[in-house]
Amino acid sequence: MIYHLDSENLTSKVFWLCNLRWFAVVGILLSTLITMLFLNLHINFLVLFLIAGFLFLSNIIYIFFLHPFLSKGDKSSLIKVRNSINIQIFSDFIFLTLLLHYSGGIENPFIIFYIFHMIISSILLSRKWTYIHTTIGILLFTSLALSEYLGIIPHYSINKYISSLIQNDPHYLFSALLIFIVTSYLVVYITSSLAARLRIVEQKLKAANSDLMEKDQIKNEYVIRVTHDIKGHIAAIKSNLEVVNKQLVAPVDSQNLTFIEKAYNRTQKLNEFIYDLLTLTNMRLNNKFDKQPFDILKVLTSVVNSNKLFADSKHISYTKEFNITNPQYSGIESSIEEVINNLVQNAIKYTPENGSVSLQASSDENEFTILVSDTGYGIPESDLPFIFDEFFRASNIKFSIKDGTGLGLSLVKAIVERHKGTISAESVVGEGSKFVVHLPHLSP
Amino acid sequence: MSTKKILLVDDDEDFISAIAAILTAKGYKTKIAYSGIEGYIVGQGFSPDLIILDVNMETANAGFDLNKKFRTHELFKTTPIIMLTGIETLAASNQMIDMYNEMSLNEGFDNNVVMKIINADGTVAVDYLTDSGQKYFLLLDSFLSKPVETDHLLAEIHKFLKD
Numbered sequence: 001m002i003y004h005l006d007s008e009n010l011t012s013k014v015f016w017l018c019n020l021r022w023f024a025v026v027g028i029l030l031s032t033l034i035t036m037l038f039l040n041l042h043i044n045f046l047v048l049f050l051i052a053g054f055l056f057l058s059n060i061i062y063i064f065f066l067h068p069f070l071s072k073g074d075k076s077s078l079i080k081v082r083n084s085i086n087i088q089i090f091s092d093f094i095f096l097t098l099l100l101h102y103s104g105g106i107e108n109p110f111i112i113f114y115i116f117h118m119i120i121s122s123i124l125l126s127r128k129w130t131y132i133h134t135t136i137g138i139l140l141f142t143s144l145a146l147s148e149y150l151g152i153i154p155h156y157s158i159n160k161y162i163s164s165l166i167q168n169d170p171h172y173l174f175s176a177l178l179i180f181i182v183t184s185y186l187v188v189y190i191t192s193s194l195a196a197r198l199r200i201v202e203q204k205l206k207a208a209n210s211d212l213m214e215k216d217q218i219k220n221e222y223v224i225r226v227t228h229d230i231k232g233h234i235a236a237i238k239s240n241l242e243v244v245n246k247q248l249v250a251p252v253d254s255q256n257l258t259f260i261e262k263a264y265n266r267t268q269k270l271n272e273f274i275y276d277l278l279t280l281t282n283m284r285l286n287n288k289f290d291k292q293p294f295d296i297l298k299v300l301t302s303v304v305n306s307n308k309l310f311a312d313s314k315h316i317s318y319t320k321e322f323n324i325t326n327p328q329y330s331g332i333e334s335s336i337e338e339v340i341n342n343l344v345q346n347a348i349k350y351t352p353e354n355g356s357v358s359l360q361a362s363s364d365e366n367e368f369t370i371l372v373s374d375t376g377y378g379i380p381e382s383d384l385p386f387i388f389d390e391f392f393r394a395s396n397i398k399f400s401i402k403d404g405t406g407l408g409l410s411l412v413k414a415i416v417e418r419h420k421g422t423i424s425a426e427s428v429v430g431e432g433s434k435f436v437v438h439l440p441h442l443s444p
Numbered sequence: 445m446s447t448k449k450i451l452l453v454d455d456d457e458d459f460i461s462a463i464a465a466i467l468t469a470k471g472y473k474t475k476i477a478y479s480g481i482e483g484y485i486v487g488q489g490f491s492p493d494l495i496i497l498d499v500n501m502e503t504a505n506a507g508f509d510l511n512k513k514f515r516t517h518e519l520f521k522t523t524p525i526i527m528l529t530g531i532e533t534l535a536a537s538n539q540m541i542d543m544y545n546e547m548s549l550n551e552g553f554d555n556n557v558v559m560k561i562i563n564a565d566g567t568v569a570v571d572y573l574t575d576s577g578q579k580y581f582l583l584l585d586s587f588l589s590k591p592v593e594t595d596h597l598l599a600e601i602h603k604f605l606k607d
Contacts, residue, residue, distance in 0.1 A: 242594055
């Protein structure tokens with residue numbers, strides 16, 4: 001399998017390796033200090049402290065040289081980062097070998113620390129490099145043990161029993177070395193196989209993700225294309241009908257005029273319908289939530305004013321009651337206006353003449369509550385669960401009031417939910433309906 | 445008061461001829477061009493007081509390109525231009541602009557959507573991709589969406605022509 005260097009992972013992990021090294025320095029210092037204070041061992045402690053100091057220095061140098069590559073992801077800096085990891089692991093092995101040499105060699109239980117770097121390298125690097133590092137580690141350790149055994153370099157014993165065992169019985173040394181070698185290769189084999197499998201899964205997930213993004217993009221482009229075309233056709237129909245309807249070019253006889261008027265009104269309705277449908281679709285497709293702070297009181301007032309004429313035309317008593325201490329709200333202003341406007345318009349539309357409609361709004365530190373109530377026709381109980389469904393219209397008004405799109409409340413609900421709010425409805429046929437919207441304050 | 449002249453540029457013949465009829469009825473002198481290239485030629489002979497421009501014509505951004513060309517032409521430097529189009533626009537906020545900049549860096553911005561920035565003085569700017577693929581930031585006098593309410597369009601024209 002070809003191993004692809006993953007920029008983000010490799011650069012972040014090289015710093016993880018450097019961070020681990022700080023702990024190693026502290027660990028060496030502490031264990032040396034404890035040994036010095038509590039165990040009666042004849043070791044040159046100064047050399048051990050010096051080695052810890054050099055390890056500390058080496059780490060500063062790595063971080064200093066790696067810093068410029070932190071945010072870069074190009075190929076050449078990746079190769080530099082990888083080379084740096086190779087150098088780091090190699091020099092860590094040297095430090096470890098030196099440490100072990102001055103603290104008992106093969107007698108020191110810390111010999112298993114070679115395995116840490118072998119694991120790290122199988123996580124970070126390709127199999128080839130992992131096996132190279134493992135072999136280097138093994139070579140360093142075996143040559144240390146053998147040189148000490150053969151007396152080429154001095155042996156600083158920390159355990160006289162193991163020491164005499166090694167001197168008197170070479171089988172012990174060779175079987176210890178063999179076990180070390182086998183364990184190292186086994187560990188590396190297992191970790192690098194696991195890492196490779198994880199990399200394959202990761203790549204599959206990445207491919208699936210980019211595939212999904214591409215499909216999403218195609219869908220978005222399709223909707224945008226359709227939107228543009230529909231708007232173009234409606235614009236042409238509407239403007240042409242307007243020329244005739246307003247008799248701008250030539251007079252139209254009254255018999256024909258009624259037909260033109262009907263066509264013109266239906267075009268207006270179609271226009272509203274398409275607008276609702278496209279806004280709803282767009283909202284579903286785009287996850288962009290572009291909120292901005294605005295004054296909710298201003299929006300409420302503007303909705304009240306724009307519906308006044310409509311309410312007056314039906315002799316509806318139209319009241320407002322705002323109890324808002326802080327009108328600042330963060331969201332999509334035009335969408336929130338659409339929500340309130342839709343609810344108020346519905347209330348007026350579905351309330352018979354001489355009825356009443358009220359818009360109440362209040363706030364506390366957690367949320368805004370908007371309540372729209374009317375004394376209208378009401379919604380049958382069996383219809384209530386479906387009123388927010390697309391294209392659904394209540395059975396009692398479906399045939400008497402024909403100009404509803406069945407999309408208004410779906411849009412309202414989608415907007416409210418986009419703002420992490422809730423909407424609910426209560427209604428009694430013949431008495432009226434009540435819609436309550438809760439809009440929580442969103443963290444900026 | 446002399447009759448004000450309005451140049452209409454749109455490839456949708458049915459639509460723009462109706463708009464022309466409405467504007468003629470309101471007392472304006474109109475001339476129609478059906479493409480960006482034609483608009484540029486017709487405009488120079490007509491010297492309009494105001495221009496109404498579609499965006500998506502012979503190319504996706506022909507209207508913006510023509511707007512840009514007019515702006516750099518001595519004759520049209522100060523002529524108000526109303527963009528009238530059915531393309532999807534995004535209103536821009538600070539959050540949006542941050543997101544946009546980030547996406548442009550990664551070349552992941554959805555270029556089918558033109559970003560619309562409403563400036564404090566009421567002018568509108570758009571960010572779009574020219575046909576040569578360059579990003580261009582264009583300041584507009586006005587940006588209306590199709591289908592437009594005639595009253596809204598007339599109000600916009602009055603605003604610029606002060607008639």
